[in-house]
Amino acid sequence: MKVAVIGCGLIGKRRSQTAMEHPLSELAIVVDINPAAAEAVAAQYGCESATDWKAAIAHPDIDIVAVATHNGLLAEIAIAALQAGKHVLIEKPMGRNLAEALKMAEAAKAANRILKIGFNHRYHPALAKAYDLFQAGAIGEIINIRARYGHGGRPGYENEWRGNPELAGGGELTDQGVHIADLIHWFAGLPTEAFAYLQTAIWPIQPLEDNGFGLFRFGDGAIASFHTSWTQWKNLFSFEIYGQKGSLTIEGLGKSYGIERLTIAYRKPEGGVPDLEDLVFDLPDTSWELEWQDFIEAIAAKTPYWGAPEEGVSAMRMLDALYRSAKAGAPIHV
Ligand SMILES: NC(=O)c1ccc[n+]([C@@H]2O[C@H](COP(=O)([O-])OP(=O)(O)OC[C@H]3O[C@@H](n4cnc5c(N)ncnc54)[C@H](O)[C@@H]3O)[C@@H](O)[C@H]2O)c1
Known part of the structure; x- marks a missing residue:
């Protein structure tokens, strides 16, 4: 091809x-x-x-x-x-x-x-493994999700396309936040309600935001919270999923985001310290190759693939509700 x-x-x-x-x-x-x-x-x-x-x-x-x-x-x-x-x-x-x-x-x-x-984040090994474990019932039904993602931006953002509303569409809530929206949607489905506060704290990119704080509520009562930031002076990626039976914590994405790890905690029925399993993925980033492979297979063999249009639309629907909420200062139905 x-x-x-x-x-x-x-x-x-x-x-x-x-x-x-x-x-x-x-x-x-x-x-x-x-x-x-x-x-x-x-x-x-x-x-x-x-x-x-x-x-x-x-x-x-x-x-x-x-x-x-x-x-x-x-x-x-x-x-x-x-x-x-x-x-x-x-x-x-x-x-x-x-x-x-x-x-x-x-x-x-x-x-x-x-x-x-x-x-491409879905193809990072810790996230892909967490998804497999979740699908296999390792942590039971999701109770809540907590995510943080960010880097420190750079001087001159206002002169880049990322600082231009016409060329970017949104600020950090759109830029890195769309990955978080997609991951939340991947694990927990489409929320029913969204609430956000946006900040333009450091970089002169108004009306765009350099920080986005969001909350989602789902039909089954689950809640997701997240913070995406262009003032995260030390790069950070953290995605935690809490279920009835345990939790999945993904930290790092390699390189400046730190070594990628997945910690699985299995809640003990009697309470106390959970059983822990720590998986470390100290590998080069192969997410781009795996993503391309998924794409090529979808074309050649019509197999289902990640990042289908309806998934992209769901993530954009979630961001849209967050922006509307920030403007209205109130929760918004997604
Ligand atoms: N998946 C990820 O983690 C990830 C990471 C970074 C960026 N992105 C996305 O990738 C896209 C590109 O980001 P980037 O960081 O590579 O930006 P970039 O600024 O490095 O590259 C964009 C390129 O597009 C070119 N361009 C502009 N107008 C053009 C035109 N009319 N015709 C042809 N080329 C044109 C520019 O000259 C530039 O070389 C964005 O949509 C961004 O959100 C995804």
């Missing part, structure tokens, strides 16, 4: 390498509005380069389009690529807002093509 990667920044480079290394895909063309960025990737992998994404996605030889531009173009390029008959992987978030996500889901359905949202 021949691949076009649109956007040759941090993630586009990663997608290019992954597409090139997979036995069933071949990187045919990389596109960036900045010719030097596209040419550098093309020189590395021996493919074509271009600056016009419209011409690249129209090419009949292309089977797959991976969209890794700023958030402002994800929907426009994804919809055009789907309408041109291509399978599409877009980076998270699923567009700038719920309306864009719904349009993309509709376009994928109409074109009968695979659209995958880049929720």
Whole structure:
């Protein structure tokens, strides 16, 4: 399958390498509005380069389009690529807002093509293992979830696309928060109610937020709380799931987020210190390869895959409710 990667920044480079290394895909063309960025990737992998994404996605030889531009173009390029008959992987978030996500889901359905949202965190080994254990009933029904995710941002954010409402859609609640929304949804389903406080504490990116605090309540009474932050001076990822019979704690994502670990606590019926199992995943990050493999299998064998349009829409629905709640200063029905 021949691949076009649109956007040759941090993630586009990663997608290019992954597409090139997979036995069933071949990187045919990389596109960036900045010719030097596209040419550098093309020189590395021996493919074509271009600056016009419209011409690249129209090419009949292309089977797959991976969209890794700023958030402002994800929907426009994804919809055009789907309408041109291509399978599409877009980076998270699923567009700038719920309306864009719904349009993309509709376009994928109409074109009968695979659209995958880049929720690569699901493929991190500690999270994938936690999900398997949860599915196997290791901790019973979920009572509550507590999540924290963040990094320290950087001076000059206001001059980057992440600091521009038109190009980003939202601030940190959208940027890293969409991963948290997706993980919460993955484990606990769609909440019924959402509440959020947003802050613009340090970086001059108003009206965007550099911190988001959120609460979700689910139909069965479960509750999830989270904090996403661009003022988390020491990078942090922590995702804790508490069930009736025990808990799953995932910490770290590798590199600057620390070694990835999963701690499973098995509650003792008589009370006291639970039995603990500690799994350490001190490995290189293979989430991008596993995610691409899932995508390729979905195209080749029509297998179910993670990051399907309805999952992307659910995460955007959750963020939409949080933004509306922050504006209203009240809980919002999701
Ligand atoms: N899954 C993850 O953990 C993760 C991590 C970081 C970023 N992302 C997502 O990946 C996407 C890209 O983020 P990034 O950090 O790589 O950004 P980036 O700024 O490094 O790269 C974006 C690239 O898009 C190019 N671009 C802009 N307009 C274009 C156009 N009209 N045509 C072609 N190229 C154009 C820019 O020149 C730039 O090279 C975003 O949607 C972001 O949310 C996902």
